[in-house]
Amino acid sequence: MAVSRMDLADAASPDRIVMEIFKHEPNLPIPVPIESLCRQLDISAVQPLQTAGYEGGLITDRDKCDGIILFNANSPETRKRFTIAHELGHFLIPSHVPSADGQFLCSQQDMFRLSAGERDKRHRMEVEANRFASRLLLPAKQFRIDVAASKDPDIQQVAALARRYNVSKEALGRAYAEFREEPTAILITKDGKLLRSYVPPTKFPFLSVRNGSPIPRQSLLWRRRHEVGIASDLDEADAGVWIDIERGKRAPTLYEQVLPQKQGFAMILLTIDPPADDDHDPDGDRTAKERLQHRQAQWRR
Ligand SMILES: [Zn+2]
Known part of the structure; x- marks a missing residue:
């Protein structure tokens, strides 16, 4: 060296x-x-x-x-x-x-x-x-490339990258939420309660479930039977369960994925597609960076 x-x-x-x-x-x-x-x-x-x-x-x-x-x-x-x-x-x-x-x-x-x-x-x-x-x-130059390698945010990718970089899934997950282009949040739960959450403030809406609170009954954590160490599929969920939806505004499409771990721990990945403004999809004409800026602007509104 x-x-x-x-x-x-x-x-x-x-x-x-x-x-x-x-x-x-x-x-x-x-x-x-x-x-x-x-x-x-x-x-x-x-x-x-x-x-x-x-x-x-x-x-x-x-x-x-x-x-x-x-x-x-x-x-x-x-x-x-x-x-x-x-x-x-x-x-x-x-x-x-x-x-x-x-x-x-x-x-x-x-x-x-x-x-x-x-x-x-x-x-x-x-x-x-x-x-x-x-x-x-998690050297940013390489990590950025690795994080972008899967088409959609995926909790299995979090686990695989944690092995590759030899860090805990939680340490990897919080950087993953920050580096992934789509609005993505990583939640750590213990015995059915929210222990910690990693929510990038400029990309993901404010989480309505507080640390220490029970995970809502409508969450995928409860809706399906899970096996320790086996990740669920990404499943569409009611966005209102996790985030506040302003009256009169259309809710974004929210997806949830669960990875149950030992000793009552679980990791939950949340990711959202912002609601389309109209039938035309302007995203198609934008570069990845412009899409991100557009999404951020939508959430700040
Ligand atoms: Zn210290």
Whole structure:
């Protein structure tokens, strides 16, 4: 490997740092060799965490000359990889300063954090470290091509890409919702309740089911019998079950697909076709980018 800390000296944001890494390492294989990359970037050791109740940690000093990354040894390989990338983010993002004892300790909840209040500096650091990890493990140039490879959004593609990139289905799913051209959302459920949802705000309408709420009875999760590990087909659903439909407006066509997982977990993919304005289909004349802009404009209306 050729990249060094010096190459990243002018980069401050997660996206910019990842961009510089790939600029200097254009031929990194997939899955990204995260531990080798850590060592190349002044991490002296990557080792199991001794403190219970945390998913990851970073031991460093205020100047961050070098660092030791810690991970939860009991977690699955995919989660460990994400944690290690997340901690590398804390190490490389210049504004992330360790606590007085020279440590970052991050919980499992921190690894899922995608938004934070303006004033909450610690949470903002977690959000940035997650963005860094996602961008690093799913290199945009290749990921964009892989995500566009299937004609329609498909939960089986999410599972296959998770294997290819060696990340969890959830980490893959949230990037999938962001990168897929069609408005697509990924939901994680546990014991029939919504645990977390990944809804790209500029592409997908506001979800009317809140985190912690039961999954509506009309959902495909309940309408069919499912087997663990076997994805359902993409099935048309009543859009009003998942999103608010304004009075007088036509509902878009919404499709649902379910992948039941072990221990009561399930992943649900939602995707929509916006309602046509009239009988003429102007989409036919548009490029993919214009179609996307048109759809976004429709949802903002
Ligand atoms: Zn963290």
